[in-house]
Amino acid sequence: MINLYELNHEQLVDFLSSLGEKRFRAQQVWDWMYMRRVASIDDMVNLPKTLIIKLSENSSLGSLKLATGQHSRDGTEKRLYGLRDGQLIEAVLMPYQDGRQTACISTQAGCALGCVFCATGQMGFGRHLTSAEIFEQAMIFARELASQGERLSNVVLMGMGEPFHNYDASLEAIRQLMSRLGIGARHITVSTVGLVPQIRRFADEGLQAKLAVSLHKSDDAERSALMPINRRWNIASVIDACRYYTEKTGRRVTFEWAAIAGENDTPEEAQRLGRLLQGLLCHVNIIPLNPTGGYSAAPSDSARINQFIETLSSYSISSTVRVRRGIDIDAGCGQLKTRAISVDQIG
Numbered sequence: 001m002i003n004l005y006e007l008n009h010e011q012l013v014d015f016l017s018s019l020g021e022k023r024f025r026a027q028q029v030w031d032w033m034y035m036r037r038v039a040s041i042d043d044m045v046n047l048p049k050t051l052i053i054k055l056s057e058n059s060s061l062g063s064l065k066l067a068t069g070q071h072s073r074d075g076t077e078k079r080l081y082g083l084r085d086g087q088l089i090e091a092v093l094m095p096y097q098d099g100r101q102t103a104c105i106s107t108q109a110g111c112a113l114g115c116v117f118c119a120t121g122q123m124g125f126g127r128h129l130t131s132a133e134i135f136e137q138a139m140i141f142a143r144e145l146a147s148q149g150e151r152l153s154n155v156v157l158m159g160m161g162e163p164f165h166n167y168d169a170s171l172e173a174i175r176q177l178m179s180r181l182g183i184g185a186r187h188i189t190v191s192t193v194g195l196v197p198q199i200r201r202f203a204d205e206g207l208q209a210k211l212a213v214s215l216h217k218s219d220d221a222e223r224s225a226l227m228p229i230n231r232r233w234n235i236a237s238v239i240d241a242c243r244y245y246t247e248k249t250g251r252r253v254t255f256e257w258a259a260i261a262g263e264n265d266t267p268e269e270a271q272r273l274g275r276l277l278q279g280l281l282c283h284v285n286i287i288p289l290n291p292t293g294g295y296s297a298a299p300s301d302s303a304r305i306n307q308f309i310e311t312l313s314s315y316s317i318s319s320t321v322r323v324r325r326g327i328d329i330d331a332g333c334g335q336l337k338t339r340a341i342s343v344d345q346i347g
Helices: 009-018 024-034 047-056 119-123 131-147 163-181 198-204 219-225 235-249 267-277 302-314 335-346
Strands: 065-071 077-080 088-095 102-103 108-110 124-126 156-157 188-193 212-213 253-259 282-288 318-321
Touching: 009 065, 009 102, 009 318, 024 163, 024 212, 047 102, 088 108, 088 335, 102 131, 102 235, 119 235, 119 267, 124 163, 156 163, 163 188, 163 198, 198 235, 235 253, 235 282, 267 282, 267 302, 282 302
Parallel strands: 102 156, 156 188, 188 212, 212 253, 253 282, 282 318
Antiparallel strands: 065 077, 077 088, 088 102, 108 124
């Protein structure tokens, strides 16, 4: 059974040809998929009934099946999807007061990199997602928003998994977001924990997509304790790769900083970070820690964060606090899957 989202236009032509259909039918199907964004093959109402039957028997329009979902008081919507092999992934839609509609999508089922404060890292690695599975998460939100007279404006690859560990599929999904949904590259952000070769490769792609790097500590020993990947690519090598990215693309890097009370929110930490980043085209995005069951630390309070921001400013480094979304529904990546698995195990 072929997932139609896995096919580019020429592959769709070939597929329909194998079903005995003429070339022009491919454009009709393509338009139904990406211009009208139908949810079902049966909704392609101007196609011959014989073609609808052939498509239904030999293909599917997507492969994600909704397992459960949650709605936050702030409007955030979180979905848990089942894949054909039983793996579970999460996707989140976050509306903002300025009109942005941002989808946070997953690139892997689970994650192999084991960041200790991340619910996805705590569950281990399942498998890489295909580019179609990555793309479809955003496609579903785009379709639903369009039916309400709205549009999906931004996509961040910050859900479950490490996008650069699944580099080729993630990059292909980005290109599909651009060509099939019309989302500009500058409205797409890729988040990485710091896979140095892939950061450099990303810089050479010629895309205008944004790069976000999860840093969280400015000392190697302390960062390695939080993020084991640091033992392979230390802070200096990550910063060097980011410098290459800024020089190659002319675009700034965003450093993600999960503010953990008493751990990385001190004046001393802010000073070390300021010295580390000084002179680099960058921005620091401070996110109060989203607590998980496997990590007992608490988020920083606003006073400590404000002081942290002031210290960074003294080094001419811009920083802002990211609004925490969906806290009442455990919207951090991996948390809904963890809860669903726990409920299933109890049952």
